[in-house]
Amino acid sequence: MSGDDDFVNFHQMELDDRILKAISIVGWAKPTLIQEKAIPLLLEGKDVILRARTGSGKTAAFAIPLIQRILNSKSNADEQITSAFVLTPSKELCQQTRQAISQLSSLCGKLIKVVDLSSNDTGAQKHVLSERPDIVISTPGRIVHHLVSGNVDLKKMEVLVIDEADLIFSYGFEKDFKKIVEFLPAIYQAMLVSATITEDVVEMKKIVLHNPVILKLEEPDLVPESQLSHQRILAETNEKPAILSALFKLHLLRGKNVIFVNTVDRCYKLKLFLEQFAVKSCVLNSELPTSIRCHVINQFNQGKYDIIIASDEKMLDDAAGTTSSKKDKESGVSRGIDFQCVSNVLNFDFPLDVSSYIHRAGRTARGTNKGSVLSFVSIRDQAMNDKVEERLKAGYSSEETIIRNYQFKMEEVEAFRYRAHDAWRAITKVAVHEARIKEIKQEIFNSEKLKGFFSDHTRELEVLRHDKPLKTVKIQQHLSTVPDYIVPNSLKRIANSTNKRTRSTHFKKYSLAKAAFESQINNPLSCKRKK
Template sequence: MDPNKTVKQFHEMELDDRILKAISKLGWTYPTLIQEAAIPLLLEGKDVVVKARTGSGKTAAFALPVIQKILNSKLNAAEQAISALILSPSKELCQQTRAAMELMASKCGKVIRIVDVSSSDVVAQKHALSERPDIVITTPAKILTHLQSGAIDLKKLETLVVDEADLVFSFGFEKDFKKLVDFLPPIYQAVLVSATFTDDIKDMKNLILHNPAILKLEEPELVPESQLSHQRILAEENDKPAILCALLKLRLIRGKNVIFVNSVDRCYKLKLFLEQFSIKSCILNSELPTKIRIHTINQFNQGNYDFIIASDENMLENPGRVKSDTEAGASRGIDFQCVSNVINFDFPLDVNSYIHRAGRTARGTNKGCVLSFVSMKDKEVNDAVEDRLKSGYTSEDAIIKNYQFKLEEVEPFRYRAKDAWRAITRIAVHEARLREIKTEIFNNEKLKSFFADNNRELQVLRHDKPLKVVKIQPHLSHVPEYIVPKALKRLASSTNQRSSKQFKSFSAAKSTYESQQDNPLLCSDIDYAKKRGPRRK
């Protein structure tokens, strides 16, 4: 693509006025690089393979042409039929796609009907499908079930989209997908969308695409350094709890944060640890029921709490795991909104995992930061990550910079953190896992009809409630002045005087930061006020 070419705007892409109004309402000024390249090809009816990094606008790249084609076909359509089928590897991604497409079609009134049939409620799914919606969003397994039962047919299908295509086979949908091909009409337009190209993508391409255009844009895997900063703290396992506690209690990390760990047990251990210091957090992992995962993500996105602890299990290391275990890989696909920081409490196991975790922040035009705790055993992967990042950036300097953190300054936090971390035994973690799952299943399933009639009560269902399997010592929630580093005493004092609402506001955080330019624990590369920006209303 010619770098000197003027960017084509949305109104120059032959999109319907109703779509343009919705785009304007969403605040999109210009199409992203992948949107500019993909939308005209898809409107021409060509099969396309789209490869672009996370957060680059891939959903709109296929959704806008799909909506436009349906509007065109409605002019001459004799009967209502399913025009587009969008397949995603998990229920969370299906819901995200449906929500995004509904916003893009919001000015079309009732002309465009979109349904998500990825849930476990078969009766509701059949009812939704009986009305022959224009767009169906689901997983390969779910749509195959309905096709085999005769609940729907795809004879009038015009467009097939496979989102996060590289994960469809990885999540155990290979057999389902190959069976699905037999139910497709002879002629249809196909789109494969992915952040990476794998051998599975090639197999899928041969199954459903005909002479496709391949859009493999030459762009870095992550946004530039000016938008996304990479920081690391050299810390061994025994140091991590004290450092994290100090960073959070001294308000050195602000905004909305995704904290990554490498296992489900670590999720609960870290939540129980933060709970002892009155730091509320919620959990996202593959063991939680789908509805709970979706509700947790929605509440985090709505700003109900600022810390979500996500387990990023590597499904390929345990090939014997069942399909349902793999549907919650938190580093891929899930749209955490307005995330200021990604914190790698456990350093990722491979380079790709780091890239995908980093993609949870600095989405769109927002700025973000990745802060990683790196131990000696992580050195090899850390070096590999550094080499990968350098290949995508023009700077010859180190991309992952050392966070200017004086470990001796938080020595007083160590004994508190050490005792709190030690108190969380395997038994405590096991009990916490059982208690949270049982409680949330009860709240969501047994009281379903109650919440249907009392939507306000549903908002009270929070996922950052204390698990209460470890004895809480009230004094740990308070940071006494004698353990606060001298240079931060003014910061701690001003923090304690503010209400939580005031401190969360952009102006309050900005003024506090600007008054603490001599703070030795804040890296000079991180300007919170510029990085985070005001929260979305």
Template sequence: MEDEEKHHNFHEMELDDRILKAIAKLGWEAPTLIQEKAIPLLLEGKDVLVRARTGSGKTAAFAIPAIQRILNLKQTSTQQDIKALILAPSKELCNQICKVVKDLTIKCSREVKCVDIAPQEDLNVQRPLLVEKPDIIVATPSRCLQHILAGNLNLKNSLELLVIDEADLVFSFGYEAETKQLLEHLPNIYQAILASATLSEDVKSLKKIVLHNPVTLKLEEPDLAPASQLTHYHLNAEEIDKATILYALLKLHLIRGKTIIFVNTVDKCYKIKLYLEQFGIRTCVLNSELPAAVRCHSVNQFNQGVYNIIVASDEKALEQPGNEEPEKKSKRNKDKNSGASRGIDFQFVSNVINFDFPLDIQSYIHRAGRTARGNNQGSVLSFVSMKESTLLEKVEKFIQQGQEDVSLFKSYQFKLEEVEAFKYRAKDAWRAVTKIAIREARLKEIKQEIFNCQKLKSYFEDNPSDLQVLRHDKALHTVRLQQHLTDVPEYIIPATLKNLAGISKKTKRKRDGGNEYTNKLKAKKNNPLASMQFEGFKKKKKRN
């Protein structure tokens, strides 16, 4: 594993041609560092503990050798059996792991079957899937144990490979007892893989009970992408100033590309959505109270480019021990098997905005890890209030370790006084989002999504293309919308921001095509729109 070793490409790893064709179809030109190191070891049958940062390609690092091993076993086996079990702490991650496996088996889908049993359906509904004994099962520890205890699943005599992804979260998500009980129902001998972004005490505990003489792959790489790939910004602002700046940045298109806005609570999630809704900015909400199928579908649509802004609550951080804020008990039905900042494979995210600064260092790292994945560029903009400044110092100190000469955190240059006119609008919109409006929005969203999931499930199974109709960024309409707020008159935009946003009189007239701004100028002789056949002008001329 020394640096002097020769670099291997996928075609040099003795992989089946069908896997290589699937990799080529996915557009993966070369293995990532973790894939290059882990795949040969796993193909040799060794137990491996993989530690690599988020976005480094861990999923494919264990999925590719798992598929290869199953294809090898198919050559000599006489009956169909479950050969691999992949455990993950959240339903969203299970869904995405299964998708990666299916993408990698697209050329051998008849030989290698993969089933995700993490969704909370009735056990009897999923029983027929397990009776067929798929080659690979993906599940959360609790769901897998439920099927074993119900007699739907027997791994004692057939399992060859166990994978635990995001191993550092398995115990912290409350799966410790279930995982230990689950291991009692596995064979005495099997190959095991632990994949994790950190080597915490929980991972070390799992290592003792799961792995046998393992190889530990701890890549010498930082927790986050390098400064050449990921830029960190911070901006000192209090609540209403945060809201004003967010409105200006998004409405003036000063931030472009796919964006995830992180907050710390579910209520704040809906407050941001309803606030931006008043300005005609469409967003999708992602939190632990939504059904798992909705969360997975929302992420898939975001990855496909159906919408570009997600407001995600990272409330898991509030439940972790050691935080400065006490844990708040809630009667609301949250899904413990969810998490937005960890595991979920958001693709091609250009920006992460921390509207609420994360409550600990690891939360910041994992939020920032949603962008700058693979070889893509990304940026993180953190709004920091006075009470959050100590948290920023801790994060900055941690990330700066070993790089004292270079400051990774940059101050975002934004003059709040230049958008004072935006602030008046922002205050009105922010105050309009009351606690009652938030509660109604939450109930409306959940009822609507449950209806979509339950009543239309069979229809969408037969008509998958129509599933795109279910957009998750639709307006909730629990706050009265004022139409004038959706437009930004040019007179309130400072000159410096006009240039940054690419707005000029010429482009404004061209873009608006005869709305508020052009109507004011239509009487001028030099108006370039005067000759256009526009109905609004015709009617006005007739009246005159």
């Protein structure tokens, strides 16, 4: 790690003023460690293997020099060419990468054209590709289709970026990747970006890189304990729903939350369960169409809602050696997706391996923000919890316990157990199945053709909220409130202050409505008589 004396800031990297202004608009005061190290090397044209933890700023580390190189080339270019190709394992990452590059090149006018091929409209993509955009972003399967069809030409490509490189082969894209290499030019600059250096990444290195610089920063897989806390609640399967409902209804979890489960069915069951308690949430899994997944993430990042229930079901498929045909293998949840300003990651289902825990935890405490990971650990999960503990101790070079017990007395919220048990039992397999179908039908509202309409009719855009009740289970109204007698004494002050704010809000709305009504009654001329 560089000291303060040799620290290199953005304005010292000989970047174009338009890029520096865009960086300022985004609000980055200084580069992260990986950006400080990687950007100068990439500006020199070197091949680089970039290994850094999730949330460390890897996308900007390759996007900034990529934009700078294109600006340099265009100053004396004779023709429009596709000069850069970015390969990612998931459609969500494609969209996020496009957004990041578009932000950083926003002041370059129409000089830099960026195309994301992750959508399903191949016909429109063919037309866009014929205009030879400067940067093409794609998943392996989609770019292979266009290469074989002759819709895109990479023979004049100057830069190749492979993001989340360790997932390309593990997601089953090995055959597609080797096909892509056949269409690449003999000489180009390459960059592999990865959270871990696996055997698959080493194999890629042999295929696409030439004498690369390997940037493996000496930092733990996760941010320091002062920034990210790890806690657990010892709970068996039948106790988890009661604890979760108590955490939310007693306002013990503040801010934005990502709840992880291990299957798609669990996504919907948990959403339906929280609906019983008037806790709004939305789901994210690989069965949802791309447009819905990306829209969910965008709305969450914009603060439209505070709870996402995400499935990490790919781990189960890998364990069984099979993958459901319904699932989109170009979808990723615990890896790569940039959930912004997440305060808490909840492992409702404990992850099935250590790596999955690390990547789930990486969804919070990004940048300089603080966060927490709270895991429900049953007897069956204890062995994996111990393995995670060992990994964290090694990463933090500590002998002390990292995953501490969450101070939660189950006996104080015993009343929640009965309520939760009834609500959880009411959610049948049929209700879950209907919920899955209903959620997928929402894709029609996310049609690209409707974007213009919704930009002019913002009120109708509320239809697109993904945290709306699915209503496949009968709602028990009494569960939405918490009677004072079941609130633990130690938490009554918090609960009462929250209830007062809620009542105050309702009273204000009632008063405004009443005043408007009385105004119409007292002023008959303001009311139009119906013909």
